[in-house]
Amino acid sequence: MTERVSQRNPWLVLAGFLGVVAVVAAVGALAATSSKEIYERFDLPSWAPPVSLFGPVWTVLYVTIAVSGWCYWRTDGENRGFAAYGIGLLANLLWPPLFFEGAAAVLALFDIVLLDVVVVVTIVLFARRSKLAAALQVPYLAWILFATALNTAIIVLN
Numbered sequence: 001m002t003e004r005v006s007q008r009n010p011w012l013v014l015a016g017f018l019g020v021v022a023v024v025a026a027v028g029a030l031a032a033t034s035s036k037e038i039y040e041r042f043d044l045p046s047w048a049p050p051v052s053l054f055g056p057v058w059t060v061l062y063v064t065i066a067v068s069g070w071c072y073w074r075t076d077g078e079n080r081g082f083a084a085y086g087i088g089l090l091a092n093l094l095w096p097p098l099f100f101e102g103a104a105a106v107l108a109l110f111d112i113v114l115l116d117v118v119v120v121v122t123i124v125l126f127a128r129r130s131k132l133a134a135a136l137q138v139p140y141l142a143w144i145l146f147a148t149a150l151n152t153a154i155i156v157l158n
Contacts, residue, residue, distance in 0.1 A: 014070045021066040024093045025058065031097035038100050043157040048150060061140050065089075068136035072126050075133070081125035088122055091115040099151065105158075109151045115144055 036051050069085050091114050099108035119141045127134035 010070075010074060013073060014067070017066040017070045017073070018063070021062050021069075021089070024089050025062045028093050028096040032100035035096065035100040042154050045150070045153040045157065048153070057143060061143055064136045065140055068126065068133045068140075071130050071133035071136065075129040077129050077133075078125070081122065081129065084118055084122040084125055088115060088118040091118055105151065105155050109148070109155060112144060112148045112151055116141070116148055119144060 039051050069082075072081055072085070091111055095108050095111050095115065098104045098111055102108075119137055123134045123137045123141065126137060
């Protein structure tokens with residue numbers, strides 16, 4: 001891994017990544033304030049997790065997403081990697097309001113499939129510079145693939 005030589009304090013940059021990802025998390029959460037009630041009203045597949053699991057899982061994932069971006073930045077990452085990372089954050093931000101508040105589960109499914117693809121692209125681009133940055137995206141990919149299956153099952157069952 002090539003370390004970035006920069007005038008910027010790397011800890012402040014990490015705080016910036018954490019801050020940006022926290023804004024994505026907060027906006028998504030604010031845009032889906034009724035998510036618990038809506039989720040519990042759905043006919044769910046037998047393998048659907050309890051609503052109480054989502055908060056802790058997403059908290060860990062958002063931290064790993066931020067640290068992943070920071071690790072990539074530290075290697076003087078290319079713009080294509082940062083573009084994919086940013087598109088992924090935007091798609092992530094759009095899913096909760098589409099699914100929960102917009103009552104648009106089908107549109108949300110298109111969004112999360114796009115997110116799946118973008119995260120795969122991000123992993124590939126990040127891996128060229130930092131195996132750690134790429135590896136930190138893998139749990140995120142696993143969770144959103146699971147969420148894609150859950151989104152699909154909810155559409156089918158409801």
